[in-house]
Amino acid sequence: MRAILSVSELPELQEEQRKQIHVLSPERVVTEADPAYHAYVLAQGVAPPDLSAAGLRVAFTPLHGVGHTSVLPALRARKIEVLPVERQCDPDGGRFSTVRSANPEAPESMTMAIQLAEETGADLVLATDPDADRLGACVRGRDGKFVPLDGNRLGVLMLDHVLANATIPANGWVLTTLVTTPLLATMAQARGLAVVDDLLVGFKHHAGMAAEHPERTVVFACEESHGYNRGDEIRDKDGSIAALLLAEAAALAKQRGETLLDVLDAVWCRFGYHREKTLNYMAPGLAGRQAIAALMQAWRTSPPAGFAGLTTRRFEDRLQPRHTGSPTRDLPGDVLSLELEGEGGKKCRLVLRPSGTEPKLKIYGLARSAPEIDRAALPVLVAQIDAVVEAVLADAHAQIEVMMRPWLGSAS
Secondary structure (H helix, E strand, C coil): CCEEECCCCCCCCCHHHHCCEEECCHHHHHHHHHHHHHHHHHHCCCCCCCCHHHCCEEEEECCCCCHHHCHHHHHHHCCCEEEECHHHHCCHHHCCCCCCCCCCCCHHHHHHHHHHHHHHCCCEEEEECCCCCEEEEEEECCCCCEEEECHHHHHHHHHHHHHHHCCCCCCEEEEEECCCCCHHHHHHHHCCCEEEEEECCCHHHHHHHHHHCCCCEEEEEEECCCEEECCCCCCCCCHHHHHHHHHHHHHHHHHCCCCHHHHHHHHHHHHCCEEEEEEEEECCHHHHHHHHHHHHHHHHHCCCCEECCEEEEEEEECCCCCCCCCCCCCCCCCCEEEEEECHHHCEEEEEEEECCCCCEEEEEEEEECCCCCCHHHHHHHHHHHHHHHHHHHHHHHHHHHHHHHHHHHHHC
């Protein structure tokens, strides 16, 4: 795959690397690269080309990045009304002066877009991060207030939309990570799709699987940290494709008199309610890195017996050799995974992973109910499963705090 750049100067590269790069002037980017990219994004959509009858209105912010150059053309090509947050379309010299963090995972990053949506009666709020490879979103709840959706639930909505409206190729597959909701795999397998759902975090691993199997078609790829893709030409997450799929899903739901929250309820009633939550244990500085490393090693040597009344039934250390036959799936990673079970059929997966970019330990809790739920019973199950995840994460956090305190305290 050839990269298309708009810069005139390149860093020092090997000759073979240079051969893979095609340099375009800024003018040719607009006339050659952008139209081809926009056409590719639209080709990943699965809705009718004209969605104007739905009357969907979207408030969108690129968070001082480039998303408006790709998301706006895609949604407007589907005849969806898009209202950009004009102030946040300004690159702002990289200062990001209107947000504390230009991260669409954080609902507060969409404050200005939500205000615009409330003023204009928009149905959906979308945000891309500055390089437009991740997507955040808020939808109107039943009380009319905007509700942020986490990365897992956005992925479920996109995949549901794709499975309901696309022609699914016989060679298609779905790619996710070991900390992404298992609901995606369940949905895909119900349609007869092949699934890889144990990848390490990072879309380079999705790309690695695609490179291993060029004969397969990526129906959908996802990671919980708001990264999504569809198709075989872009080997990374893509916020424009994600925005298109989610807006299409919202438009079709509105035509049926539903919201995206109604769609989620229907998916949960069929496949089981799923809840995923992530905690971040901050541990800055050298002492923090040492404390995280010591904790991971201690639990590798002697895995915890359980958390919140649930017992560890299976333990996996991703630094240990694996033998799946796939070089990508067998890559080692500093990740610990525990499958927990308790009385009454309670189950939860707990995953620990040091962040690769920030001084923190990421703690993931993932739980689910049995499938085939009566809609009237859903609220009770939601409360039960949510309580399991909260209890497991709280106990894990407390145990981590006890183990790491000596390291962090000695450095203060």
